[in-house]
Amino acid sequence: MFDKVDVLVERYEQLTQLLCDPDVINDSAKLRTYSKEQSDLGEIVRTYRAYRDAEQGIAEAKEMLSEKLDDEMRHMVKSEIDTLSSRLEQLSSELQLLLIPKDPNDDKDVIVEIRGAAGGGEAALFAGDLYRMYTRYAERQGWKIDLIEAHYTDIGGFREAVFSVQGRGAYSKLKFESGAHRVQRIPTTESGGRIHTSTATVAVLPEVEEVEVLIHDKELRIDTFCSTGPGGQSVNTTQSAVRITHLPTGLVVSCQDEKSQIKNKEKAMRVLRARLHERYEQEQQQELAKERRSQVGTGDRSERIRTYNFPQSRVTDHRIGLTIHRLDAVLDGELNELIHGLITAERAATQGVPQ
Numbered sequence: 161m162f163d164k165v166d167v168l169v170e171r172y173e174q175l176t177q178l179l180c181d182p183d184v185i186n187d188s189a190k191l192r193t194y195s196k197e198q199s200d201l202g203e204i205v206r207t208y209r210a211y212r213d214a215e216q217g218i219a220e221a222k223e224m225l226s227e228k229l230d231d232e233m234r235h236m237v238k239s240e241i242d243t244l245s246s247r248l249e250q251l252s253s254e255l256q257l258l259l260i261p262k263d264p265n266d267d268k269d270v271i272v273e274i275r276g277a278a279g280g281g282e283a284a285l286f287a288g289d290l291y292r293m294y295t296r297y298a299e300r301q302g303w304k305i306d307l308i309e310a311h312y313t314d315i316g317g318f319r320e321a322v323f324s325v326q327g328r329g330a331y332s333k334l335k336f337e338s339g340a341h342r343v344q345r346i347p348t349t350e351s352g353g354r355i356h357t358s359t360a361t362v363a364v365l366p367e368v369e370e371v372e373v374l375i376h377d378k379e380l381r382i383d384t385f386c387s388t389g390p391g392g393q394s395v396n397t398t399q400s401a402v403r404i405t406h407l408p409t410g411l412v413v414s415c416q417d418e419k420s421q422i423k424n425k426e427k428a429m430r431v432l433r434a435r436l437h438e439r440y441e442q443e444q445q446q447e448l449a450k451e452r453r454s455q456v457g458t459g460d461r462s463e464r465i466r467t468y469n470f471p472q473s474r475v476t477d478h479r480i481g482l483t484i485h486r487l488d489a490v491l492d493g494e495l496n497e498l499i500h501g502l503i504t505a506e507r508a509a510t511q512g513v514p515q
Contacts, residue, residue, distance in 0.1 A: 279358025296493025
């Protein structure tokens, strides 16, 4: 493992020199390519250097033990060796995981689709909770949220919300959110105090460039109409909303969030490209029959990746068996513990080591 890391560290240092070269600085394409490569190697290099520092610390502490020390100092040195040894083991595991090849989509922006499923109005309210949860998480990551399409209900929440998340590593973290999310709580309209179970589905699609999915104008039918819902007088009375139908596949995408018809069309095309890219990938993997269900499932109450239990203030991710008793914090966007657990499980499975 360390031979491979040494090669990567050498490449990282070479890139550092290249990025100071005037010829590279004046070549935007090379500058962008080398900067990204160096950034991708950064975490490996930092972890490796921390590993070497811990090794050196252990060696220095063991050397101290060979000297004449009083009992208190000897105890402190031994404690330091134990701490550094534990740190060394942790860093070694992290390095093994970091060396596993990344998903090629990990650095891409994403399109997220949330829909209320089983549970009627309560499911729509829960879909709204999930939207706020992802919005808060994105804010904590320094990412940008752009609402593309939303269908509100009279009592609040969403029948459907589609939005983009733009930021480094967005797909690498949010891809684990795809699936059916289940909520257990007492609805405000429930006079008997009974706990109801509802679900909302989430689909996370990597956003793709035009060159990755070629769409011809003749394959599209574009309709315009007046927007509905919140947005002000000008949004609701002009033909600014756009509905795009991809004729070869029958996929339909609409957007009415912007006052500008041009901007709505641009947003709708982004969603269409992401959905087509997903569809084409499924075809390549011979999963046509599953189509989008491979991500969101049926939305049935018994099908879930995660449960949010309000009476017990707990969140359980069923894929990795992780339960967190901080429901309010999770719904406020504190998803790091869940997402880090899922990333670790995925990398361990890819490497073929036990979790």
